[in-house]
Amino acid sequence: MSTLSSIQKEITSSLAIKLGLSTRESLIEAKFILEYVLKRTYAQLYSDRSIILLKEEELYIRNIIKQRLQKKPLGYILKEWDFYGETFLINSDVLIPRQDTELLIDLIFKEYKKETQINICDLGTGSGIIGITLARRFKNSQIMLTDTSKEALIIAQENINKFKLKNAKTLYSNWYSEFPEVEFDLIVSNPPYIDIDDPFLKKDNLQYEPEKALFSGNHGYADIEIIVNNARDYLKEGGQLMIEHGYNQSNLVKLIFENAKFLSIKQHLDINSKIRVTSGLV
Numbered sequence: 001m002s003t004l005s006s007i008q009k010e011i012t013s014s015l016a017i018k019l020g021l022s023t024r025e026s027l028i029e030a031k032f033i034l035e036y037v038l039k040r041t042y043a044q045l046y047s048d049r050s051i052i053l054l055k056e057e058e059l060y061i062r063n064i065i066k067q068r069l070q071k072k073p074l075g076y077i078l079k080e081w082d083f084y085g086e087t088f089l090i091n092s093d094v095l096i097p098r099q100d101t102e103l104l105i106d107l108i109f110k111e112y113k114k115e116t117q118i119n120i121c122d123l124g125t126g127s128g129i130i131g132i133t134l135a136r137r138f139k140n141s142q143i144m145l146t147d148t149s150k151e152a153l154i155i156a157q158e159n160i161n162k163f164k165l166k167n168a169k170t171l172y173s174n175w176y177s178e179f180p181e182v183e184f185d186l187i188v189s190n191p192p193y194i195d196i197d198d199p200f201l202k203k204d205n206l207q208y209e210p211e212k213a214l215f216s217g218n219h220g221y222a223d224i225e226i227i228v229n230n231a232r233d234y235l236k237e238g239g240q241l242m243i244e245h246g247y248n249q250s251n252l253v254k255l256i257f258e259n260a261k262f263l264s265i266k267q268h269l270d271i272n273s274k275i276r277v278t279s280g281l282v
Contacts, residue, residue: 001058002052002053002058003050003051004038004051004052007034007061011061012026013026014065015029015065015068019068037057037060037064038051038057071207073208075090076090076091076092076096082097083097083133086163089155089159090155091155092209093151093154093210094127094155094213095210095214097127100244100276101190103270104277107279108134118141118185119184119185120138120143120185120186120187121146121184121187121234122146122188124146124189124190125145125147126147126149126152127156127159128155128160128170129159131145132163135165141167142168143167143168144171144182145160146170146171148175148212149210153170153172175226184236184239185236185238186242187231189243190243191227192213192214192215192220193216193221193246194220197219198246220249227243228243228253228257228262232260235282238281240281241279241282242278245277247270250278253267257280261282266279267279
């Protein structure tokens with residue numbers, strides 16, 4: 001039998017040595033694993049480091065580590081991941097939520113009052129993290145979550161059900177192809193924007209994530225161009241389009257917005273002082 005303290009040390013050591021994770025990354029993953037298996041918050045676990053694990057708990061943890069050491073992302077092993085302070089259901093049909101995308105949420109929360117009544121579209125929703133986070137915040141607004149992957153929409157609907165939302169719904173659509181006759185106040189999207197030749201692809205865990213949610217043609221700009229060039233047809237006067245993109249794509253994305261005649265174009269920095277979001281008004 002292992003103690004909580006000893007199993008944590010074993011997890012962090014294995015991840016650091018065999019996967020090359022930093023000490024911080026190893027500790028974070030160990031935290032997620034222990035919280036998930038033991039069904040307690042880390043604060044509760046930290047208060048008693050001498051806890052003795054049950055045999056089945058220890059076996060469960062070791063099975064998770066075995067999969068992780070095969071470079072399978074932890075989110076796909078646990079089938080859930082945290083985003084903006086909440087836990088979302090995920091699987092390999094959708095991208096694992098990334099902290100980078102929280103910038104979109106921060107910007108929208110800052111710009112729109114909580115009580116606002118607007119129509120919002122989360123274009124290419126994946127697991128639904130953006131649209132659902134907005135639906136939970138703006139309870140008087142209506143949010144439509146769209147995707148071209150029916151498998152992704154199943155996960156998005158499961159997350160809608162998990163949070164018992166009445167103001168969010170899903171729509172199967174290849175970008176705007178199946179849109180109803182409705183105009184939005186805000187369209188937000190985290191589209192595929194990675195070029196197949198991008199050096200980021202060398203990171204091992206990307207092999208597990210859905211390619212069509214990651215890669216885009218025309219050096220990573222094809223889907224961004226479709227979204228921006230057609231958005232005006234689905235935005236109200238004064239409506240806004242907000243897109244996440246790659247750290248090195250800001251100049252061309254701004255040009256795409258300008259060519260599509262957007263007004264008040266703004267580009268927004270992440271915590272690393274990289275432009276990761278571009279927005280514009282019609």
